[in-house]
Amino acid sequence: xxxxxxxxxxxxxxxxxxxxxxxxxxxxxxxxxxxxxxxxxxxxxxxxxxxxxxxxxxxxxxxxxxxxxxxxxxxxxxxxxxxxxxxxxxxxxxxxxxxxxxxxxxxxxxxxxxxxxxxxxxxxxxxxxxxxxxxxxxxxxxxxxxxxxxxxxxxxxxxxxxxxxxxxxxxxxxxxxxxxxxxxxxxxxxxxxxxxxxxxxxxxxxxxxxxxxxxxxxxxxxxxxxxxxxxxxxxxxxxxxxxxxxxxxxxxxxxxxx
Amino acid sequence: xxxxxxxxxxxxxxxxxxxxxxxxxxxxxxxxxxxxxxxxxxxxxxxxxxxxxxxxxxxxxxxxxxxxxxxxxxxxxxxxxxxxxxxxxxxxxxxxxxxxxxxxxxxxxxxxxxxxxxxxxxxxxxxxxxxxxxxxxxxxxxxxxxxxxxxxxxxxxxxxxxxxxxxxxxxxxxxxxxxxxxxxxxxxxxxxxxxxxxxxxxxxxxxxxxxxxxxxxxxxxxxxxxxxxxxxxxxxxxxxxxxxxxxxxxxxxxxxxxxxxxxxxxxxxxxxxxxxxxxxxxxxxxxxxxxxxxxxxxxxxxxxxxxxxxxxxxxxxxxxxxxx
Amino acid sequence: xxxxxxxxxxxxxxxxxxxxxxxxxxxxxxxxxxxxxxxxxxxxxxxxxxxxxxxxxxxxxxxxxxxxxxxxxxxxxxxxxxxxxxxxxxxxxxxxxxxxxxxxxxxxxxxxxxxxxxxxxxxxxxxxxxxxxxxxxxxxxxxxxxxxxxxxxxxxxxxxxxxxxxxxxxxxxxxxxxxxxxxxxxxxxxxxxxxxxxxxxxxxxxxxxxxxxxxxxxxxxxxxxxxxxxxxxxxxxxxxxxxxxxxxxxxxxxxxxxxxxxxxxxxxxxxxxxxxxxxxxxxxxxxxxxxxxxxxxxxxxxxxxxxxxxxxxxxxxxxxxxxxxxxxxxxxxxxxxxxxx
Numbered sequence: 001x002x003x004x005x006x007x008x009x010x011x012x013x014x015x016x017x018x019x020x021x022x023x024x025x026x027x028x029x030x031x032x033x034x035x036x037x038x039x040x041x042x043x044x045x046x047x048x049x050x051x052x053x054x055x056x057x058x059x060x061x062x063x064x065x066x067x068x069x070x071x072x073x074x075x076x077x078x079x080x081x082x083x084x085x086x087x088x089x090x091x092x093x094x095x096x097x098x099x100x101x102x103x104x105x106x107x108x109x110x111x112x113x114x115x116x117x118x119x120x121x122x123x124x125x126x127x128x129x130x131x132x133x134x135x136x137x138x139x140x141x142x143x144x145x146x147x148x149x150x151x152x153x154x155x156x157x158x159x160x161x162x163x164x165x166x167x168x169x170x171x172x173x174x175x176x177x178x179x180x181x182x183x184x185x186x187x188x189x190x191x192x193x194x195x196x197x198x199x200x201x202x203x204x205x206x207x208x209x210x211x212x213x214x215x216x217x218x219x220x221x222x223x224x225x226x227x228x229x230x231x232x233x234x235x236x237x238x239x240x241x242x243x244x245x246x247x248x249x250x251x252x253x254x255x256x257x258x
Numbered sequence: 259x260x261x262x263x264x265x266x267x268x269x270x271x272x273x274x275x276x277x278x279x280x281x282x283x284x285x286x287x288x289x290x291x292x293x294x295x296x297x298x299x300x301x302x303x304x305x306x307x308x309x310x311x312x313x314x315x316x317x318x319x320x321x322x323x324x325x326x327x328x329x330x331x332x333x334x335x336x337x338x339x340x341x342x343x344x345x346x347x348x349x350x351x352x353x354x355x356x357x358x359x360x361x362x363x364x365x366x367x368x369x370x371x372x373x374x375x376x377x378x379x380x381x382x383x384x385x386x387x388x389x390x391x392x393x394x395x396x397x398x399x400x401x402x403x404x405x406x407x408x409x410x411x412x413x414x415x416x417x418x419x420x421x422x423x424x425x426x427x428x429x430x431x432x433x434x435x436x437x438x439x440x441x442x443x444x445x446x447x448x449x450x451x452x453x454x455x456x457x458x459x460x461x462x463x464x465x466x467x468x469x470x471x472x473x474x475x476x477x478x479x480x481x482x483x484x485x486x487x488x489x490x491x492x493x494x495x496x497x498x499x500x501x502x503x504x505x506x507x508x509x510x511x512x513x514x515x516x517x518x519x520x521x522x523x524x525x526x527x528x529x530x531x532x533x534x535x536x537x538x539x540x541x542x543x544x545x546x547x548x549x550x551x552x553x554x555x556x557x558x559x560x561x562x563x564x565x566x567x568x569x570x571x572x573x574x575x576x577x578x579x580x581x582x
Numbered sequence: 583x584x585x586x587x588x589x590x591x592x593x594x595x596x597x598x599x600x601x602x603x604x605x606x607x608x609x610x611x612x613x614x615x616x617x618x619x620x621x622x623x624x625x626x627x628x629x630x631x632x633x634x635x636x637x638x639x640x641x642x643x644x645x646x647x648x649x650x651x652x653x654x655x656x657x658x659x660x661x662x663x664x665x666x667x668x669x670x671x672x673x674x675x676x677x678x679x680x681x682x683x684x685x686x687x688x689x690x691x692x693x694x695x696x697x698x699x700x701x702x703x704x705x706x707x708x709x710x711x712x713x714x715x716x717x718x719x720x721x722x723x724x725x726x727x728x729x730x731x732x733x734x735x736x737x738x739x740x741x742x743x744x745x746x747x748x749x750x751x752x753x754x755x756x757x758x759x760x761x762x763x764x765x766x767x768x769x770x771x772x773x774x775x776x777x778x779x780x781x782x783x784x785x786x787x788x789x790x791x792x793x794x795x796x797x798x799x800x801x802x803x804x805x806x807x808x809x810x811x812x813x814x815x816x817x818x819x820x821x822x823x824x825x826x827x828x829x830x831x832x833x834x835x836x837x838x839x840x841x842x843x844x845x846x847x848x849x850x851x852x853x854x855x856x857x858x859x860x861x862x863x864x865x866x867x868x869x870x871x872x873x874x875x876x877x878x879x880x881x882x883x884x885x886x887x888x889x890x891x892x893x894x895x896x897x898x899x900x901x902x903x904x905x906x907x908x909x910x911x912x913x914x915x916x917x918x919x920x921x922x923x
Binding site for chain 3 (some may be wrong): 310418419420421448449450451452453454456457460475476477478479481482502503505506515516517518519520521522523524525531534535538553
Binding site for chain 1 (some may be wrong): 323325345348349350352353356357359361364365366367368369378379382383426429432433
């Protein structure tokens with residue numbers, strides 16, 4: 001099972017990315033185009049049925065992968081962009097920077113990410129860019145904490161002291177010794193961040209604070225299908241399943257790296 | 259910079275670590291790692307720094323290279339106080355003063371190849387900007403420490419302990435230093451490998467005219483390599499002098515006990531054994547007066563009164579004991 | 583099975599480990615005896631198999647650790663019967679450990695439980711094996727600590743392991759080991775982590791303890807000087823095999839196996855200015871890894887006397903080179919007579 005985890009994870013990620021990139025090829029219909037077949041149950045023409053505006057649900061779910069990919073990657077990149085440098089500096093130099101950063105990180109981590117994202121989204125208004133920024137902002141402290149901890153441990157190693165002894169400056173040591181040694185862990189955290197971002201954005205959309213319509217996104221699709229659960233349960237279940245599978249894919253991959 | 263001045267001079271070096279405690283953290287004491295240690299090393303000279311755990315010998319080695327900042331005291335390298343060096347001057351200083359660590363497992367970055375490890379000092383010091391020349395220099399260095407160029411692409415975990423220590427030595431001599439701190443360079447190696455490394459250090463000293471501060475708990479290896487020996491106990495120098503005089507005729511009771519505790523394959527050669535009572539005291543609260551008095555077989559009441567100064571007994575020879 | 587004055591007889595002991603790199607023969611057909619009250623030193627470098635051999639004597643290497651043992655380890659118990667350690671049940675083994683033989687390790691911290699006081703750890707060992715009540719066990723513990731030269735036994739009893747120095751912890755371990763009066767003490771590098779002045783204390787202590795209790799000591803070390811200090815007999819191991827054995831004085835003054843000879847020559851010795859400084863005679867090459875051992879005599883790639891077509895193909899057996907002094911070298915006669923180049 002240990003060895004299977006990353007394999008399953010990577011397969012799920014591959015499926016997700018393929019779905020996002022090849023959406024226009026695999027989707028049977030235009031996800032924005034309405035038709036007269038409103039709230040049709042699953043059929044050979046519409047494998048998952050249609051929604052209240054007569055749009056093909058399968059196509060919308062497939063295109064929803066694009067939105068999730070953009071949000072997941074974008075937010076994780078933002079989180080890394082802030083978290084990694086902050087963690088490196090706080091961990092390597094310690095002292096005053098560290099004394100300032102640590103309480104800040106602790107404060108952020110004490111607040112539940114979803115609630116924080118919810119509050120900020122209400123303030124700035126929901127759109128794709130804002131969502132990416134908000135989620136990145138919510139996630140950077142956990143990245144910073146991880147990087148700081150790893151750096152702190154490395155700073156005490158003999159080989160870093162050896163690098164200082166040959167005259168290596170801080171920038172050199174961070175680039176040549178600290179970064180290569182924490183890269184794996186950071187990559188794992190990146191995957192976990194992507195999964196968190198996709199999950200949280202879906203939750204926000206479900207609460208009506210996600211991507212505004214008509215752009216298809218999974219959280220929004222789940223919510224839209226909710227009203228028709230008795231007529232066509234797949235309307236909610238299908239996007240719900242893709243969210244779960246994708247989040248799991250990134251999580252399994254990320255958590256299998258030690 | 260005149261020719262007769264020592265290469266390195268340490269004056270009243272002190273390193274006390276603060277201990278904070280309490281609900282509102284405040285200073286509650288000091289770990290007195292090193293207290294008022296002075297010595298000097300000439301060009302091409304090997305000074306042995308002998309001591310047991312808690313003697314502060316490793317701390318002294320790090321202060322001398324300014325890998326840690328001393329609490330007080332001065333370290334002069336070629337007459338200049340290294341404590342006043344800014345970052346750029348410090349980097350230049352590291353071209354002349356290098357270090358070999360005890361643990362060849364921990365001191366090599368596991369992710370780097372042997373070639374990268376040995377070329378790092380050259381890159382940092384911008385010594386061979388041409389990468390072809392730099393590679394040639396790395397191969398030359400590996401040959402100097404008796405490793406072939408096959409090792410260039412290997413990683414530390416693929417090497418034996420002795421081979422790793424050779425890589426550590428190659429890295430230290432890469433910049434062509436005048437001075438090396440060797441901190442227990444053979445203690446973690448197998449018995450049959452130790453002699454190889456001791457011989458290598460000896461060769462390098464001759465070939466490169468290296469001055470070495472040889473730090474060890476093993477006074478036998480030290481006797482073999484050093485011109486002079488300083489014996490430290492609880493962060494203070496007990497005795498210092500030329501190797502042969504000090505080992506054949508130890509003056510300080512601690513030196514005597516240390517020498518007598520060394521087991522030899524031929525017990526007849528060891529002479530009378532002096533087994534010291536008790537443990538090494540805690541450096542947070544060292545004994546008053548002479549720090550060795552609690553274990554000293556010759557201690558008298560006066561030993562507790564004042565810290566005995568290091569007094570010269572003969573030219574180049576000094577001991578800190580009031581009972582001489 | 584073993585002669586009456588023998589306490590322990592090891593016959594063709596082999597220990598195999600299954601590792602990722604393939605099967606490793608850590609101990610290869612090792613045989614030796616320990617007589618009552620005797621001191622036997624097992625000396626070797628890393629990978630020589632000395633610690634593995636010691637652990638298997640205690641029955642501490644089992645299938646759980648991926649080890650396969652073969653051969654016999656006959657131990658004579660206090661009641662006079664002999665048993666093969668390799669064939670004892672886990673329950674019987676537990677009774678033998680402590681009562682019949684005890685072990686002390688290089689790092690006493692790892693064999694003491696950090697959350698219990700010294701008192702509870704020593705008393706527990708006593709109660710477990712001797713079925714006495716706590717007050718009696720406590721008296722015995724105090725007595726032991728006192729006799730082991732611990733300055734303030736009462737205070738030591740209430741301490742936790744981390745509050746003691748390395749030397750004190752090793753004394754406590756010795757007390758635990760002695761608490762049930764074993765007839766064999768296995769000491770695995772007990773002074774390696776200690777300072778030389780403390781090492782001297784522990785060695786003196788072990789010798790003293792041996793003189794009152796008459797127990798046998800199996801001392802495992804890499805330090806040849808310590809072996810000489812202890813006296814008795816010595817077994818030199820290299821790459822999992824016994825390469826030389828005999829009385830310490832005899833082996834050290836006239837080593838027959840080139841490895842022992844080279845090892846003794848490579849050691850720096852305290853000159854005390856009596857002799858001029860000489861270059862150390864280093865042994866070339868590296869200690870072979872257990873996964874990849876040379877064919878024939880494992881020492882031949884590093885040996886100055888190795889003969890082609892002989893030492894690299896044939897495994898030398900232990901031969902008597904005079905008065906019970908055994909060596910495993912195909913060329914020991916040539917070497918001894920100076921005929922070997």
